[in-house]
Amino acid sequence: MAELEGIYFAEFDNTMGPKVTYEAPEGLINPEVFDAISECIIPKPWLFGRMMSTYAFGKTYLGMPVNLEGAQYERNRMLFNVGVVLHPSRRNHSSEVAVYEPVIRKIAQTLEALEAETCFLSDESMKVKLGDVLEKVLTGLRKHSKAVVPIDEANILHLVLNPRQTSQPVPNVREHDVPVPLCDLRRHVASEKDLVLRRIYPCIDGVRFIKQVAEMADVDTELAIECVAGLVCLDLVRLVDIFQYSNIYAATKDVRRIASDPALRDKCLATILDPAVRKTMTTNELFSLYAALRPGLRYEDFCLTRESKLIGVHRHRLITFGLVNGLIRRVLPYPLHLPLPGESNISQLIAQEKMDAQAGNQLKTFELSLMDGKKSLDELCCIVRERGPAELAEAIAAHQRCILVYK
């Protein structure tokens, strides 16, 4: 993350023009630098309300110019900018700077609201508190990546820097994903006020998929998806596929970590061994289980040939642990419905469909329309919900123009 050098509050002074009124620490922006970049800090009207940063003299100045209009102001407007000075490593400038954007936006919006409610910025006796506020925000963000700073009796500024929030894309959570808790969720979310979260977290067990979680908690699926996405962002849960014995799993190049990382191995053994049946397992045995998973090998066949080695091993958890830790990956089947050559001829299409129907083919037009190569068989089953993957896979195999591609 970029190094936070300081925080400033700049404004347009009716007699002096643009100036830095408060800064933490003192002397953060020297007058020559400010003169060079003042157009980015107190800009032209079309940039009001926009998050802006400029790189000058080795530092990045990130802020949001806010324009307030009203007859009470000398020029019918008040213009201020609250921002941070960052010393970024040049490697991934965009995401490093973006981490600070929500914080800046929140401070700017809070100040705007305070001005509207109590004339916080236009009343000099109140505005003077800002120097202290900025100081506390800087200390908090630097030391703990968060700050809780009271501004007056009624308003408290809550700020959190979350590197994941912007440096990584919002996870694409789908209703057939299975959320696996990475820690004791109760400890982390018990104090949460989010009602959806409070209802769904007891249903997250690493087995149920989101649609089931939502149904069990009696929550709208969309809300549950949103809520789980939040948990993924906070690294409290990770998403895996629905477990089936007919699934194919394959070892990744990280599989050797299970042998080289003792902490990971111990965690794995604690998770997958049934203490009532089996107490120990050697690293060699554990490694050889994961290493044997490969494309083309169904998990049911894998288990059949290793019955003795799997005694006392929780077979579902073996897979879930491997997936969550990147030791293995799922090889997913994707149904593809291939268009006929010269598919525009509709009568030809209908004729073909009739032929397929006569051949005892069970796939419905709706199901065929979903087989575009973008949805996995799991996803399709979740949408169709009438039959399981095995049955659907069978119908696909029987259909002349459908194939299953594994990837």
Place this chain on the structure above:
Amino acid sequence: MSELGFEEDHAVQTMLSVSFVYVPLSGSPRLAFHYPEPMSEIKSDGAMSDGSGGSLGDSSRVHSLPRAFFADFLCAKLQLCDAVMDITIDRLRFIGYPLLLPSSNPHSKPERTVQHDIKSFNVVFTVNRSELLKNRGPLHMPTACSRASKVIGIALRYEEMRCGYLSEQVALLKTGSYSHNQASSNHCNLSMVLTETFESLRSSLITRVFVNGWLEVSLPPPYEPIEPSDREPIRPYQTMLPIDSDISKLEALLPRGASQVVRTLLREANPCKSFQDLEVEIDIPLETLLMAAGTLVEWHLGIISETISKHNVYVVSPTADIAVGSPLYFEFEKFSGNVRDRRWSLPGLLLQFSAPQTLEKHRTALGGSAVLVMEFIACLIWLIRIGLVIQLKTYIHLSLFDYSEEERAAVLNEKYGSRSDFHSFLKLTKYFDGKHHVEDIMWRENCTREELFRIIDSYPDVLTTCVHE
């Protein structure tokens, strides 16, 4: 879209535009050139089309910014000239390198004095920040933009100082009627240089432009140069795959000074022949070949791949986009137009590579027809080049994890010490760490596949094989 175009396609969303702004000797800053949207589409008034609340994230809306914005904002103040300019506004990022023109020297000889109309100028690239944040665009893109702006700018400044090139070109741009046709009387070289620079950054290919028709400027590649220490070593058993099957297209992209060996390798590279094979065939020392291959990889004109052999196993890549109707299908149609017997369709091939099996098994399934096998291999090369398939390799682990090194040696010695091949086995154990695949071990120990597997198969209790990419 060409085969080269896959990178181009995703970079399209990252690189949005290039503009040329300058401060005249007298008067306010001006926007002289903007591409891809023509100048006429740039708004001349000061109001923002979407109101102040909207977000400037939409790539189609760069040109909705007022002309005054480009001119005022992107012409840096004098004290910020001769340094990187990097400004973000909402989801747009403007990257340039403003340069100052030295004021004309009154002591210079009269015949060398050129009338300059420009105080400072800036070549500015607009980048879609959302794409950078999503990590979809190359992270190195912003640095490439500032470097391109700098090298082009320095060349422009040189020509301006030498012969007033910029002043003349800007005057031509001001008229609004200019052409890229070099034969035309109103040919505008500056607009051509800027357009070509932008297209080069967008296509992720190494290129050069000629400022004023003669001054060659090599543009920095818009990808991160790989540090020599981070480079994966290229092995003699590997091969190089040119990134496009149309070699003449790639040859045109080579810099003028590219060595003859690089050109020969580009022409002679064959995915079924390793560098070792090529060394014999084209009579170029192995070391030189490997260096040339490294150069081509560095220029993004070639990729290093394992040599195609009957033992190789390929499967569909987990990241392959196989959606029906994706541009890949169209690309495949274009490619397979050259294949005589249209036996292979893209879905058919994907099905072939859905289950892992050796190429030898694929060949047997094809019934031994040499023509069919050749076509199948041609399709496979296409799939590898596009990244639709990945190769599964076999790694071997000495599965005595719970022992120390001494204990391990003692265990092995006690259990197998009397065997005749024990010494050969012991020599190989250093490769049984899961980091060396079978082909690598064969090359390092100069042994055949049969010899290696004979040993692996005779120590099943202590060896675990693992197959992954």
